[in-house]
Structures are given as C-alpha cells and as structure tokens.
Amino acid sequence: MESIVMVREAASADIANILRIYNQGIEDRIATLETETKDTAYMEAWFREHQGRYTVLVAERDSAVIGWAALNLYSHRCAYKGVADLSIYIERESRGQGVGSSLLQTLEHTAKASSFYKIVLFTFPFNQMGQRLYRKMGYREVGVFEKQGVMDNKPIDVMIMEKIL
Template sequence: MMETLTVRHATLEDTESILRIYNQGIEDRIATLETETKDSSYMEAWFHDHQGRFSVLVAEKEGKVIGWASLNPYSHRCAYKGVADLSVYIDRNYRGQGVGSTLLDALEKAAKEQEFYKIVLFTFPFNQGGQGLYQKMGYRQVGVFEKQGVMDGELIDVMIMEKLLSAESKSVNL
C-alpha cells in the first residue's frame, strides 16, 4: 500500500532534503535565476531566516521529503506587511503528481494564519508546469518583466502572478 502524502512544517533536519530539491531546481533551469548550486551552510542560514511568519512546509511520501514550499518576504516596507512571496520546489521525480497543489493549499492556509492577505510569485513564462499549477490554484498573471535577469548569459523574462487570499474586506488591520 502506498503511503499518502503528508505536509508538515519543516524542521532543521529537513534542510538537507530541501537543499537537494532546491539544487535540482537550479540545475534544471526552470524555477530560479540562481545558476550555482547551494551548500548546507547556505540552506541552514536560509532556514533560520524563515521562522515566524515565513513558514516552510515540506511534503513527505513514504518518509521521504519530496517537495517544499515557503513564504518569503515580499518587501520590508510596512505597507506590504500582508503580502508574501512564495517558493515551491518539487523533486524532479514527483513533478506533475499533485505534490505542488497539496503544498500550495497548505501554504495558503499557513499564510492566512499569519495574516497575509495576498501572495505573489515570480515564474518563468516558459515554465509551463509551474504556470499550470498556479493557474489551477487561482493565481492570475499580473504581467511580465522583460529581460529581468540573466541566466547562462541569456536575458530572461520573469512573469508576475498573484492571488488574494481574502476578498472579504478592503481594509486590513495589520
């Protein structure tokens, strides 16, 4: 019997798995403008910066971490306190199997608990898998930054997407 997918808050012990999956995203050139793989000291520092409001969740199957998602600061300006950026990375052997949807759903719930009202993300226009996930989860395209970054000597466009988590009120008390 296949074990079901479990999503939980990441612990420091998960950073090696998070690092492995993040480095796959760097190597595959579909999810980040980073081109140099990272090491464990980088990932441990990153993890320590993602405490409190900026949750990191992992997806586990049969005891193995196969994906992760995080809420990241969008801006340090107080006017954007309710807006989070997100990251979602799935082990290349498990992409397209619903892991991203499960993680993103749990991350949105965590974001609401931390009083975020909006999530934004940046993706590549050529990342069809990522865009399919985000569109399915209700994110909308806001626009495209043309030639926003450089990867492997090429100028790369970056698409901006967003989702409002709470549409009940136009006023917020953060």
C-alpha cells in the same frame, strides 16, 4: 497505487532534503534565476530566516521529503506586511503528481493564519508545469518583466502572478 502526500512544517532535520530539491531546481533551469548550486551553510542561514510568519513546509511521501514551499519576505516596507512571496520546489521524480497542489493549499492556509492577505510569485514564462499549478490554484498573471535577469549569459523574462487569499 500511489501513497498519500503529507504536508508538515519543516524542521532543521529537513535542511539537507530542502537543499537537495532546491539544487535540482537550480540545475534544471526552470524555477529560479540562481545558477550556482547552494551548500548546507547557505541553506541553514536561509532556514533560520524562515521562522515565524515566513514558514517553510515540506511534503513527504512514504516518510521521504519530496518537495517544499516557503513564504518569503516580499518587501521590508510596512505597507506590504500582508504580502508574501512564494517559493515552491518539487523533486524531479515527483513533479506533476499533485505534490505542488498539496503544498500550496497548506501554505495558503498557513499564510492566512499568519495575517497574509496576498501571495505573489515570480515564474518563467516557459515554466508551463508551474503555471498550470498556479492557475489551477487560482493565481492570475499580472504581467511579464522583460529581460528581468540573466541566466547562462542570456536575458530572461520573468512572469509575475498573484492570489488574494
């Protein structure tokens, strides 16, 4: 029997695990256009920017961090202050086990409490596991930016999804 996943607000002590999981996402080429793994200094600076409304949550199983999710600034324009961008990463061994659903559900409650009314996300059209999660949680596809970025010297499309909270 699998143990329960607990979701909580991230602390600075979680930075090493957040970095480890993020770097897995970069290496696996399924979740971000980033191609170079990050270091502790990068993640510490990122974490400092994610305080207050732009929170970071971690998921734990048996006291081990196995995933994280964050609300990110969507735009500096004041008209978009109620819109957050989503990041969510699950460690390789824990993907497809409901960790993402637990994180996303908690993050949506946190977003509402922080006066966000909408979450947007950008995903790859080939990331079927991610899309299953997002659709299950009520996100809808808005469209696809064709050749939005370059990864490994190849143009790559990026799908936009959204959810009104």
